[in-house]
Amino acid sequence: MDYITLAHGSGGKASHQLIEGLFYKHFQNDILLQGNDASILPKFSGRIAVSTDSFVIHPIFFPGGDIGKLSVYGTVNDLAMSGAKPLYITLAFIIEEGFSMGDLEKIVASIGEAAKEAGVKIVAGDTKVVESGSVDQIYINTTGIGILPEDIDIGGQNAKAGDKIIISGTIGDHGTAIMALRKGFEFSIDLESDCGLLSGMIHEILHTGAKVKVLRDPTRGGLATTLNEISKQSNVGLLLEEAAVPVKHEVRSMCEILGLDPIYIANEGKLVVIVAEEDAEAVLGVMKSHPMGKDAAIIGTVVHSPQGQVYVKTEIGGTRILQMPVGELLPRIC
Structure with missing residues (x-):
């Protein structure tokens, strides 16, 4: 059968047949193959971290990745x-009637490869098929489970005046690539999503022994939204150096043409680190030595005031407030 x-x-x-012939083929592991209504996980010690997300990106295949990865x-x-x-990780699929079986297998295979790369097991799942037109091809819901050592305290509430702000690389890559593909823009430049795995680099950062205060991935709403969230959680000010923020020439060019600011554009493989000032250079060095952080840069400082605000020191020497984005800049980017 060629279609769902x-x-x-x-x-x-x-x-x-779909579960056994496709999902088990790419996701097979001892826990998933228990085959019961609930999977029984082995015992582990430590605090449990849980995250859930839904992915409704359009288009589902894009330069640098796909909805599965x-x-x-x-x-x-x-x-x-x-x-x-x-x-x-658990997965739930909502699939539109008539969806290509070949495309589904590409997505499922991509998920299997990504899970293997990340070192996680897919332990439970669900599939629902709905009438044509009820969804846009395929949606994926996930839940992730991890273990958190007792001595780690990282969160948006921990930033203190004097801390340094580091970004792991160029911003706006994902959002501009998706927008160019979706709208059919024909630029003489290559745009590719930064869809990538950050857990390995984070592992190396934490093993430096540095005083890491905050880790965030600036996805929807871009770097601007992430920094505003942190400033409010920690009740501090953040001062961003505009000239220090890395942006690819291709991304900057597209944003200039369309009147957009890269700092508000989505990312899917970038990391914001806020770290004690004395540890910033060491952390930066570790990040630059990792493939996911080769373009890392220190881009700002945490300040006492104005509390809950983000300010940008512009390239011409002025200062402006960096607000949360208003409205929907780029829908369906994840």
Whole structure:
């Protein structure tokens, strides 16, 4: 059968063929193959970190990734932002009737490869098929589970005056790539999503012994939203150096043409680190030595006031307030 039908979501023979012939083929592990209504996980010690997300990106295949890879990386990255070691992930698919079986297999294979790369096991899942037109091809919901050591305390509430702000690389890559593909823009430049796995680099950062205060991945709303969230959580001010923020020439060019600011554009493989001033250079060095952080840069400082505000020191020497984005700049980017 070349396409998904309503029968694949009915719980009958077609459903079982889909599960056993496709999902088990790419996701097979001892826990998933228990085959019961609930998977039983082994005992582990430590605090439990949990994250859930839904992925509704359009288009589902894009330069640098696809909805499957994005769903695993996005969930694992969110767990890693707490300092946790990601262990398990669950998946739920909502699939439109008539969706290509070939495309589904590409997505499922991509998920399997991404989970293997991330070192996580897919331990439970669900599939629903809905009538044509009820969804846009395929949506994926995930839940991730990780273990957090007792001695780690990382969160948006921990930033203190004097801390340094580091970004792991160029901003706006994902959002501009998706927008260019979706709108059919024909630029003489290559735009590619930064969809990537950040847990390995975070592991190396934490093993420096540095006083890491905050870890965040600036996805929807971009760097601007993430910094505003942190400033409010910690009740501090953040001063950003505009000239220090790395932006690819291709991304900057597209944003200039369309009247957009890269600082508000989504990312899917970038990391914001806020770290004690004395540890900033050491952390930066570790990040630059990792493939996911080769373009890392110190881009700002935490200040006492104005509390709950982000300010940008512009390239011409002025200062402006960096507000949260208003409205929907770029819908359906994850």
